[in-house]
Amino acid sequence: MLELKGISFQTPERREILNEVGLRLEKGKFIVVTGPNGGGKTTLAKLISGIEKPSGGRIVFDGRDITDMDITQRARLGICYAFQQPVRFKGLTVRDILELAAGRFLREEELCGYLMEVGLCAQDYMGREIDASLSGGEIKRIEIATALAREAKLTIFDEPEAGIDLWSFNSLIGVFQALRKKGKSVMVISHQERILAIADEIVVLADGKVVRHGPKAEVFPTLLGEQKQSFCPRQEERI
Numbered sequence: 001m002l003e004l005k006g007i008s009f010q011t012p013e014r015r016e017i018l019n020e021v022g023l024r025l026e027k028g029k030f031i032v033v034t035g036p037n038g039g040g041k042t043t044l045a046k047l048i049s050g051i052e053k054p055s056g057g058r059i060v061f062d063g064r065d066i067t068d069m070d071i072t073q074r075a076r077l078g079i080c081y082a083f084q085q086p087v088r089f090k091g092l093t094v095r096d097i098l099e100l101a102a103g104r105f106l107r108e109e110e111l112c113g114y115l116m117e118v119g120l121c122a123q124d125y126m127g128r129e130i131d132a133s134l135s136g137g138e139i140k141r142i143e144i145a146t147a148l149a150r151e152a153k154l155t156i157f158d159e160p161e162a163g164i165d166l167w168s169f170n171s172l173i174g175v176f177q178a179l180r181k182k183g184k185s186v187m188v189i190s191h192q193e194r195i196l197a198i199a200d201e202i203v204v205l206a207d208g209k210v211v212r213h214g215p216k217a218e219v220f221p222t223l224l225g226e227q228k229q230s231f232c233p234r235q236e237e238r239i
């Protein structure tokens with residue numbers, strides 16, 4: 001359903017962030033992208049969602065070349081990106097942003113359903129404004145509920161575990177599993193062992209390249225070994 005063909009990205013200063021990344025994500029799969037800080041994971045997510053444009057390569061989604069499409073066109077095709085740092089929208093309520101995400105009016109039981117999935121009581125939160133009065137964890141959960149309401153074919157979560165407590169973390173795992181059950185594709189950028197453990201596939205991105213990609217059973221054990229050795233993508237160059 002999603003195919004990245006030789007995707008490269010350079011900064012305006014011509015620093016290479018991604019170098020000919022090739023990747024295939026099948027429908028209904030749960031894929032986790034991991035790797036050292038600064039490896040290019042968020043950049044990859046921005047390229048898929050259309051926030052950034054690649055300096056080389058093509059992106060194909062559901063058989064269509066989307067490389068030149070903007071973020072809105074890609075969202076219409078069913079690509080949703082949940083940000084690492086959720087956005088606060090002054091003046092809009094939780095109900096408003098969930099309805100904006102769904103693209104229609106939502107009945108109370110639907111709102112309840114989305115908010116319950118992230119452990120929030122609809123009665124308490126529906127009318128709340130998305131402003132500084134909400135805690136970081138609440139904002140994060142609302143962002144995840146918004147991603148659910150979009151019912152996108154592909155949802156990309158960037159470090160969704162950041163800043164949420166253990167209880168919410170458990171419901172986050174439930175959210176991923178629910179999406180997979182519905183046949184949706186999910187790409188999660190994460191360093192979290194428990195998220196890696198439920199992946200169908202794991203991609204390791206380091207120094208702008210895919211250094212490993214395969215079924216969880218193959219990649220996960222090697223990853224644990226690498227973490228213990230304090231993984232360094234440039235190790236070979238240093239030897």
Ligand SMILES: Nc1ncnc2c1ncn2[C@@H]1O[C@H](COP(=O)(O)OP(=O)(O)OP(=O)(O)O)[C@@H](O)[C@H]1O
Pocket residue numbers: 011012017035036037038039040041042043044
């Ligand atoms: N527009 C830009 N201009 C300059 N440098 C950039 C730009 N975008 C990304 N970078 C750099 O590219 C590298 C990769 O960034 P990216 O955010 O994709 O990494 P990441 O793998 O998501 O890291 P982390 O695990 O720390 O979130 C970083 O060194 C970052 O500073």
